[in-house]
Amino acid sequence: METETSGKNRITDFQKAKRVLKRFYKQIGKDFYCGCEFEKDDEELGRFKIKQESCGLQARKDPKRQTWIEWEHIVPAYSFGKNRECWTKPNCEVNAKILKGRKCCSATDPEFNLIEADLHNIVPVPGEINADRGIYPFGEIDGEPRAYGLCDFEVNFKESLAEPKPEIRGDIARIYFYMEWRYQIPIPEGKRELYLAWHKADPPDTFEIRKNEIIERLQKIKNPFVEGEIPLP
Numbered sequence: 148m149e150t151e152t153s154g155k156n157r158i159t160d161f162q163k164a165k166r167v168l169k170r171f172y173k174q175i176g177k178d179f180y181c182g183c184e185f186e187k188d189d190e191e192l193g194r195f196k197i198k199q200e201s202c203g204l205q206a207r208k209d210p211k212r213q214t215w216i217e218w219e220h221i222v223p224a225y226s227f228g229k230n231r232e233c234w235t236k237p238n239c240e241v242n243a244k245i246l247k248g249r250k251c252c253s254a255t256d257p258e259f260n261l262i263e264a265d266l267h268n269i270v271p272v273p274g275e276i277n278a279d280r281g282i283y284p285f286g287e288i289d290g291e292p293r294a295y296g297l298c299d300f301e302v303n304f305k306e307s308l309a310e311p312k313p314e315i316r317g318d319i320a321r322i323y324f325y326m327e328w329r330y331q332i333p334i335p336e337g338k339r340e341l342y343l344a345w346h347k348a349d350p351p352d353t354f355e356i357r358k359n360e361i362i363e364r365l366q367k368i369k370n371p372f373v374e375g376e377i378p379l380p
Contacts, residue, residue: 158366161253164264165218167365169195172271175354178216179270179318180311181298185216197273203297204273212274213295219272220263221319222326223282226333227262228252262330266362267370268322276300280309284335285319285342317349324379325370346372346379 158164173195176184181202188196195216197204206213228234228249239251252259272280276295279302288301288310299312311319320342326332334342351359351373363369371377 158261158264158266159257160260161218161263161269164266164269168218168266168269168271169193171358171361178272179219179315180272180276180300181295183273183298185271188215191215195271199296205296205298206275207279207294209275209278212278213276215274216271217274217277218269219277219280220268221270221322222268222332224249224252224263225282227326227330228259231256231259233259265326265329266366267325267359273298276302279304283307283309284338285309285311285316286338287341313349315349316345317347317351318355320345320349321351321355321370321372324372328371328377329368343379 158167173187176186178185178197181204183202183204184198185195186198188194197214197216199205199214204213231252233239233252233256234248236251239246239255241251241254246254253263273295276298283302284307286308288303288306288308292301292303293299294302301310302308303310323334323338323342324346327334355373359369359373369376372379
């Protein structure tokens, strides 16, 4: 796998990726899942605070976490880490600490770090929704069991499935196809045709195209599915 950038500007880990994205999104100030406005939190250094009144967002059960912006991997770290040696290593000791799973990979696997830091795959979302979605794939859920106020995002814990609003389904599909193309991470089982349909129903808008251009400048590779350089069926 080729590295994204060179020299001191290389985005080599998730922490650096978040710092870069914070500089970009502080100009935009809206989360990906709900469209909530957010701003710098004066009380928590380095955090963004959601303006819940801007979008009607409510908490399902964790009001504190739902006030914060967190940085979500659309294709979860579990998907690109679970089969790596570092993820399953039984005795991963770093600085006299035993680490497991993602923490071990983040501390010991440079290639995992580069995948985890890919800016195309990271978006700002409300904290509780980030936690609720977890590693679930995206799909369509019968009915509209809203648990987050006016935010059009549903999670079916029994079926291990998350449903985003229609306006971002194409964005999500193109991220999945990008991660498959770039890193050979398989599309979730049974979801390829659905994501192709999402891609067609929700074509790239001005913001997605502009973000793709900015990320290309930052990490020297674009998502070719956004501008149609690699056509999907």
